[in-house]
Amino acid sequence: MAEHEMLDEWIEQEGPMTEVVVSSRARLARNLKGVPFSPRANESQRQFVAQRVRQAFEQHDELAGYHQLDLASLPADERVRLRESHLISREMEKGGVGRVVLLGPRMDTSVMVNEEDHLRMSVLVSGFRVEEAHRRILAMEEKLEQSLPFAYSEKFGYLTACPTNTGTGLRLSVMLHLPALVMTEQIERTMSPLGSFGLVVRGAYGEHSEHTGDLFQISNEVTLGKTEQQIMEILNEVVRQVIDRELAARQALREQARIKLEDIVCRAVGLLSSARMIDSNEATALLSRARLGVGQSWCSIPLDHARLSRLFIEVQPAHLQFREETQSPEERDLVRAEMLRAMFGEN
Amino acid sequence: MAEHEMLDEWIEQEGPMTEVVVSSRARLARNLKGVPFSPRANESQRQFVAQRVRQAFEQHDELAGYHQLDLASLPADERVRLRESHLISREMEKGGVGRVVLLGPRMDTSVMVNEEDHLRMSVLVSGFRVEEAHRRILAMEEKLEQSLPFAYSEKFGYLTACPTNTGTGLRLSVMLHLPALVMTEQIERTMSPLGSFGLVVRGAYGEHSEHTGDLFQISNEVTLGKTEQQIMEILNEVVRQVIDRELAARQALREQARIKLEDIVCRAVGLLSSARMIDSNEATALLSRARLGVGQSWCSIPLDHARLSRLFIEVQPAHLQFREETQSPEERDLVRAEMLRAMFGEN
Numbered sequence: 001m002a003e004h005e006m007l008d009e010w011i012e013q014e015g016p017m018t019e020v021v022v023s024s025r026a027r028l029a030r031n032l033k034g035v036p037f038s039p040r041a042n043e044s045q046r047q048f049v050a051q052r053v054r055q056a057f058e059q060h061d062e063l064a065g066y067h068q069l070d071l072a073s074l075p076a077d078e079r080v081r082l083r084e085s086h087l088i089s090r091e092m093e094k095g096g097v098g099r100v101v102l103l104g105p106r107m108d109t110s111v112m113v114n115e116e117d118h119l120r121m122s123v124l125v126s127g128f129r130v131e132e133a134h135r136r137i138l139a140m141e142e143k144l145e146q147s148l149p150f151a152y153s154e155k156f157g158y159l160t161a162c163p164t165n166t167g168t169g170l171r172l173s174v175m176l177h178l179p180a181l182v183m184t185e186q187i188e189r190t191m192s193p194l195g196s197f198g199l200v201v202r203g204a205y206g207e208h209s210e211h212t213g214d215l216f217q218i219s220n221e222v223t224l225g226k227t228e229q230q231i232m233e234i235l236n237e238v239v240r241q242v243i244d245r246e247l248a249a250r251q252a253l254r255e256q257a258r259i260k261l262e263d264i265v266c267r268a269v270g271l272l273s274s275a276r277m278i279d280s281n282e283a284t285a286l287l288s289r290a291r292l293g294v295g296q297s298w299c300s301i302p303l304d305h306a307r308l309s310r311l312f313i314e315v316q317p318a319h320l321q322f323r324e325e326t327q328s329p330e331e332r333d334l335v336r337a338e339m340l341r342a343m344f345g346e347n
Numbered sequence: 348m349a350e351h352e353m354l355d356e357w358i359e360q361e362g363p364m365t366e367v368v369v370s371s372r373a374r375l376a377r378n379l380k381g382v383p384f385s386p387r388a389n390e391s392q393r394q395f396v397a398q399r400v401r402q403a404f405e406q407h408d409e410l411a412g413y414h415q416l417d418l419a420s421l422p423a424d425e426r427v428r429l430r431e432s433h434l435i436s437r438e439m440e441k442g443g444v445g446r447v448v449l450l451g452p453r454m455d456t457s458v459m460v461n462e463e464d465h466l467r468m469s470v471l472v473s474g475f476r477v478e479e480a481h482r483r484i485l486a487m488e489e490k491l492e493q494s495l496p497f498a499y500s501e502k503f504g505y506l507t508a509c510p511t512n513t514g515t516g517l518r519l520s521v522m523l524h525l526p527a528l529v530m531t532e533q534i535e536r537t538m539s540p541l542g543s544f545g546l547v548v549r550g551a552y553g554e555h556s557e558h559t560g561d562l563f564q565i566s567n568e569v570t571l572g573k574t575e576q577q578i579m580e581i582l583n584e585v586v587r588q589v590i591d592r593e594l595a596a597r598q599a600l601r602e603q604a605r606i607k608l609e610d611i612v613c614r615a616v617g618l619l620s621s622a623r624m625i626d627s628n629e630a631t632a633l634l635s636r637a638r639l640g641v642g643q644s645w646c647s648i649p650l651d652h653a654r655l656s657r658l659f660i661e662v663q664p665a666h667l668q669f670r671e672e673t674q675s676p677e678e679r680d681l682v683r684a685e686m687l688r689a690m691f692g693e694n
Contacts, residue, residue, distance in 0.1 A: 259623055259681065263624045266621040266622065267621055267622055267623075270618050270620060271618065271621075273617060274613040274618075274646060276606055276610035276645075277607070277610045298623075299621060334606065
């Protein structure tokens with residue numbers, strides 16, 4: 001518990017955290033007893049699962065504010081937008097019978113129904129707050145467990161479609177912004193040993209996404225044979241080390257290549273405040289560079305770390321499509337540039 | 348003369364001219380009777396030529412304000428600066444015995460002594476004013492001819508070291524800014540027929556320079572067998588057609604690819620107002636794009652065409668070295684970026 005308290009104290013130092021950590025997330029995988037896992041279930045079994053989960057939400061006053069979205073009938077662009085917001089997976093984006101997502105009123109909690117598992121609950125919080133995400137996901141699970149009989153084995157723990165999730169069913173992850181480790185070519189060296197701690201590194205948008213915007217997601221890989229406390233401690237400890245390395249790399253750049261760094265940051269801000277067309281990849285890359293200049297006096301950046309983190313999501317195609325009902329990628333490039341100019345102070 | 352008046356009237360429409368024409372220049376090649384041409388002259392003969400020219404300048408009150416610079420003793424960076432200002436050639440930049448340059452008080456007139464010919468007089472004016480440059484070079488020559496016996500043949504006209512200059516010894520040239528013809532890939536098509544009119548196209552810095560900044564110099568190639576009036580009429584007519592094409596290309600870009608054009612221009616302005624390090628090639632390329640936006644309401648460009656034309660010269664290395672006594676290319680990149688930010692409104 002001493003470990004836990006120390007960490008909490010460290011979180012209070014909000015500066016270094018939001019500088020590097022975009023968000024923390026907790027996810028729990030659960031399945032209903034007596035029903036085949038979703039990939040092997042037939043349509044009526046999947047619809048049965050969806051029905052049961054919906055009812056469970058309706059039975060709890062505290063879960064009443066949730067939106068129910070039927071992915072089988074939801075337009076494709078809406079599904080993409082949910083994926084861009086990290087609220088559903090690429091697999092769920094495809095839609096399909098019985099696939100439902102329940103979204104918390106503040107859009108930071110979600111339950112995917114009939115993805116790989118019957119239920120995948122998720123809580124997303126800004127900054128480095130793994131404990132808080134964990135606490136909230138357990139509270140949600142507790143409520144749902146009152147109405148839903150989860151498949152559980154004394155020997156293995158919670159049963160899941162994929163063996164890597166069996167046991168606690170818990171996946172904790174942290175999204176990190178690591179531009180200095182990328183710039184100084186230390187990212188490989190930093191990330192490659194993480195596998196030996198049972199951790200896995202992905203891009204901002206899951207397993208096959210590239211590290212656009214210098215965003216990296218670190219999460220635990222296996223939940224079987226470990227307690228939730230162990231998973232959390234390992235992740236927190238490793239992420240803390242990665243944060244320290246990133247901060248050290250930024251410090252070194254500021255000391256040893258200050259003008260070069262300032263040039264990179266300010267050129268990015270210059271382009272964000274002047275471009276008339278910009279695609280999501282370029283926007284993300286420029287936002288990443290601009291984020292390195294927050295809190296420095298190099299050039300005017302009228303946004304804080306948290307706002308810039310949100311912008312990584314808001315510049316994605318479906319978000320822009322929703323924002324302005326744009327029709328084509330070209331139109332979105334205009335709307336994106338306009339939005340960014342307004343944020344960065346039009347040139 | 349009707350042709351001449353019409354042209355003058357057209358020049359009054361200053362807009363289209365300064366938009367496209369950076370400068371006009373007239374140059375006369377002359378050699379002293381009875382002395383070998385400079386490349387074949389020995390040191391004492393070259394010193395004799397330099398002495399005679401200096402005396403001629405001293406004899407005329409109207410030429411009294413000229414600076415005399417001995418290139419043999421002038422520091423290398425000063426010589427480079429003169430070349431960047433288009434006041435001396437690459438050949439003269441090398442220095443050497445008897446090589447002298449006489450500079451008019453406003454730095455727009457110069458006489459190179461012992462380049463290829465004994466005298467190469469030059470008048471440089473801003474905008475499309477070939478007649479004015481021509482008029483002024485003739486006035487200068489008239490004064491010098493009172494004291495200097497120029498080599499002249501009844502059959503060939505003025506004798507020069509290279510046969511292409513023999514006859515009138517006159518080279519008229521116009522420096523054009525043609526970004527739209529470059530962007531729309533019409534530049535080859537526009538320039539390649541010019542040879543058949545006895546004209547030649549070069550980059551901003553002479554025969555072997557690239558077209559950095561989309562700057563093109565058009566001049567007459569051969570002076571033998573043509574009157575000065577003929578040379579001027581052909582050049583003016585052809586340049587007018589090139590200007591028309593450039594303006595048409597700009598108009599077409601504004602109509603058919605307005606946002607794309609606006610994006611290119613405003614991004615250039617964004618970088619010019621935010622970069623912390625910038626080399627002369629990038630600066631020249633960005634200035635060329637920014638110049639396309641002057642007079643448009645796309646983004647704030649606090650400089651007019653003439654000022655931007657001057658900047659093409661001021662961002663060159665030796666000019667910056669002179670400005671701030673910078674020692675290394677890296678230092679110059681900082682000073683250049685600082686100067687440009689100040690001009691374009693710091694971001």
